[in-house]
Amino acid sequence: MFCFQCEQTAKGEGCTKIGVCGKQPDVAELQDVLIYAVKGLAQVAKEGRKVGVKDSRIDHFACEAMFSTLTNVDFDPPRFVELINQCVSHRDELKKKVQAAGGWADFTSGPATFTPAATVEELVAQGEDFGPEAEKPVVDQDILSLKETLTYGIKGIAAYADHAAILGKTDDQIFDFIYEGLAATLDDNLGVNDLLGLVLKCGEINLVTMELLDAANTGAYGNPEPTEVPLGAKKGKALLVSGHDLKDLETILKQTEGKGIYVYTHGEMLPCHGYPELKKYEHFYGHYGTAWQNQKKEFAEFPGAIVMTTNCIQKPQDVYQDNIFTTGLVGWPGVTHIADKDFSPAIEKALSLPGYDADIDRGSVMVGFGHNAVLGVADKVIEGVKNKDIRHFFVVAGCDGAKPGRNYYTEFVEKAPEDTMVLTFACGKFRFFDKKLGAIGGIPRLLDLGQCNDAYSAVKIASALADAFDCGVNDLPLSIICSWYEQKAVAILLTLLYLGIKDIRLGPSLPAFVSSNVLNVLVDKFDIKPISTPDEDLKAILG
Template identity: 45%
Template sequence: MSMFCYQCQEASKGTGCTVKGICGKDESVANLQDLLIYVLKGISIYSMKAKELGFSDNNVDKFIVEGLFATITNANFDKSSFEDNIKKGLAIRDELRNKVTKAGGKTNSDLHDAAIWGSSNLSTEGILQKIFSLFSGGNKVENNYTIEQFLQKSTTVGVLATENEDIRSLRELLIYGLKGIAAYLKHADNLGKQDANIHDFIQRALVATTEDTLSADELVALVLECGKYGVDAMSLLDNANTSSYGNPEITKVNIGVKSNPGILISGHDLKDMEELLIQTEDTGIDIYTHSEMLPAHYYPAFKKYKHFVGNYGNAWWKQDSEFKSFNGPILMTTNCLVPPKSEYKDRLYTTGATGFNGVKHIPDGEEGKPKDFSAIIEQAKKCKSPVEIEKGEIVGGFAHATVLSLADKVVEAVKSGAIKQFFVMAGCDGRMKGRDYYTDFAEKLPKDTVILTAGCAKYRYNKLKLGEIGGIPRVLDAGQCNDSYSLAVIALKLKEVFELNDINELPISYNIAWYEQKAVIVLLALLHLGVKNIHLGPTLPAFLSPNIAKILVENFGIGGITDVENDMKMFLEA
């Protein structure tokens, strides 16, 4: 076994990847990701001590969030970037230690190894200036470590370093929830929104994963608390998006192509979307969204750009064929990157937490300035227009503000019996053939049911002709995976309108597809809100030990899926 990772739905054989990730990351990247998480734990130990002493560092908070985000499935495959971030993390950790010591805090040898490992190998002289230089886009921090030493250490600090299977399961469940929160915090921060309380929880939870005295019950409580902060993070991002770009509106999105050359933007970051639209205005280049960037079309602020022309393709996993036919450059703003094929690798760009060896990376702008997209724009001008792969329109924009504006219509449809049941089918798409289940399930749902969705799971059914109920489309797309928050707001409002005591009394069933760690935090957020009887598919997470899975089943009614016919019967007769 040269690595071990089981954080995504496609974990090899349903247990874990041990030679190479199904996602495409090699053993070095997988192990360096483990080591970066370990370093973040060490930083968090000192950061929490610093906060107890009355001081904190916003750059430290941001570094921890960015480090967590970079380790999400399908985000960053670039070995060198992890090596650099580990070096930077060690420097940040030791500078924090020095500050805590000077302030009278304890930094003795009783601390966890994550807080003290490698200190003797670091040069502390001038480290503060070096850190400042790093955050300002300067040179890399240099220390005495080699990549071989990093890799050697990484094999001792990964998932399997926790021997007790149940404690391991809870620690990893907590960390994966934190990774999801980190993704949403980063997007919100890009739009100027922060919440210090969420940062404090992230660091407290990371420290908790190093404490062998914590019982399983205490870790379960932390996992559920993580759900609370997941709700807070999604609410923060919702506020960041809507205050910047307006409330999403019901929108018809073109899925054909125009004759101009184009740039395809994928991922989730709306700030990147905005900056690209501004820089490509009046250049003769059209902008298309891909996968989770589709909901950008729903925001009023983006509708003024005439060169923002449509959505190209489907969910993330089809990019290896769709990127080839697009012909123009592709910008990956966040995770959902598949190792690129040679046919389009020279047209692929990454930015933010995303990276791949040999792929051009667009860095953050200096001192708050916009990113420089000139290279991708110049390349686009020399490319052919996209090859059309489909025609038509898809409708979305049913975030909470829109649906609540239709509340009277929805409530009347429910009271009259026109709508018998809602099905939340949010989450992720993926490569597994068993995911055809979600297309079949949507097609076979009775015509008096409505699907509430968010995330790329919608690509399994958002182009089906499922019709309407009294003018209400039977597929209501709230947006990206983080917009699952909208589905919770809608459910809570309906609970209030129908004067119910329990959200589970609503005619709403949850049949959710998951793939990576942002889906984990959505699940934990729903559990925090009291939602029960959620069904996850196409498989249950490999990181849930039998005992932990049993706890979730007995306390929250978590279940898997079987086949469409039996599951349909189970949901409709519940």
């Protein structure tokens, strides 16, 4: 195996024996096969679009397949075998439609003609020919770097598009680009400049996708409102929902209503408490725990059932393996998977477990500061800047992780001067989400914009401030301090670069899949730089 798609990759170079995430070599190879197969599907779909052949069912499948290969989503080999075979079936079905419409689909080699092996062992062996390590000896390293960056950005787009599609929102231009981008990774005629253009286009389409997802979430559940969320517990049975999926949470809330179970959020589900159509449920109580990498300890201590709705799962510990369930694209060998959205097994488990024997008070945090809420007090924010009550805005956001160096983000927020504001989203905020930073002009200094899926809010707020001050975003008193871990963060970073945002500080380490020459281009063009120390970076930013 060889995998270097996440920030925690072994030695900062690549995982070759077992994934730091817990991914076994067979799963890594099966994921490489699946990605190769989806690229073949993309080649055919791209030709189909030239003659008006589209299939929304196949478009959604392509997103699900790519999403399944994100870090910490699916670790279950049989699921990948099924996806690989489905992919080839969809590809061949699409070929016939393209040919019937007068299009070209006479591929003679490559993934568009790929035949998967019959057994898991043979599929794993096939995977050894398809991953980035197989391409290293024969492909220019800068070309390989850009192709991998494009692939990982598309994985992020696919995840966001899948969330939006679940809530009934789709956009053909997203699927058009997914196919265009994946097919481009097979084109040996593309040079560095061609691929750089596609990488930035990936950022552009990710912005479209995040806007679509924002419309899907707010259309279904209302605009998030500033909401105080307890970090403690209520006496009674308990069910914990982790991951990102709002629809799954709503379904669980409906199915647990009246059953004497309190529903809690974990990880990136915390912002769900701000949505009017979710927080209306009286048994939707509070938030438990912090970020994904702490789940082994936190889940072991939770006295109820646990449902994982999207990426972030780690290898379950024996003490809670019987209490945890997966749904959607998430999978782990031996863990009960709920495919039909009937959460009765998890509900029954919650009722059988002790729950909390008394109320617990652990304080609270505030959520619900999406772009609608923040822009609703934009006049106060603008006045604060003009009066010099607000000197600077810091967007301290992104993924959390277990690798050393992430305490930087806690220290940065703690040391940010009292006349600065901190905007945050995604699970990186769990390094400082419960800090009491006070307020400026009645507005909390720490504003939680939501999940990583809600990065669009940060873009919307920055754009609105730039309009209000009649300047570009780069001219605002605003700095982006980004932490990354997986491929949705890659897509967000590409969006920031597409928007021309400069002077981004990225950490805790730079991506292993970005070659030194490509990194130099990003430094020269966008002034992107690694984090140093909180003191040094604050001094450099504020003077």
